[in-house]
Amino acid sequence: MSELLSEWEKRSKENQKSYKQLLLKMQTKKGKETLRQLPDLHDEAFSKIDCLQCAGCCKTISPRFKTPDIKRVSKHLGLRESVFIDTYLRLDEDGDYVVKRSPCAFLGADNYCTIYDLRPNDCRNYPYTDSEEFFKRPNITMLNSVICPAVYYVLERLKMIVK
Structure with a gap:
């Protein structure tokens, strides 16, 4: 992986304050113009990151x-x-069904999802690095930056772009 991704988890934890400031900047007019760059940054991140090597989200x-x-x-x-609900899911504090345990029961030992083609929409859209959700929910984005190297990568690239 690239230099930018070395020790990403540690660096992400250290950069939470700067990420918060960056995400606040993204609420400005200039920041909203940067939104158009997200799909390219998303593609760039995933050209360098193999989810199957990580599976941090799952x-x-x-x-x-x-x-x-x-x-x-x-x-x-x-x-x-x-039966599916009783076996695999529980209600969280927001009243949403989520998996009962981590790691996800559908994650195989090889980091492949056993229900990949049928996975929930939250999984399909994660880590939101190509959508407006990335900026709209800054606390979730900051949390995701220590779970997913692609989120960390996109935030670091945005820091270089938005000065």
């Missing part, structure tokens, strides 16, 4: 399972929705 956080996700996955597994 090992530490849970996606929300919305009703369509529950229907789709339970059908694929041949389970009634209630």
Whole structure:
């Protein structure tokens, strides 16, 4: 991996204050213009990062399972929705269904997702490095920067762009 990604977890923890300032800057007019660069930065990050080498998201956080996700996955597994929920999910403090434990029950030893083609929309969209959500939810983005090297990479590149 590139120099930028060496010791990314440690560096991300050290840079939380500067990330907060950066994400606040992104709320300005100049920052919003930078939004157009996110898809390119996202592609650049994932040209350097292999999710299968990390799987930090699947090992530490849970996606929300919305009703369509529950229907789709339970059908694929041949389970009634209630059995799927009882077996794999719990309600979190926000009233959303999330996986009962970490790492995710659908993460294989090889870091492949056993329900990848049917995965919840939260998984499909994670880590939001190519969308407005990246700026709209700064606390989540800062948390994700210590979970996902792509988030760290995009934040570091943005620091170089937005001075």
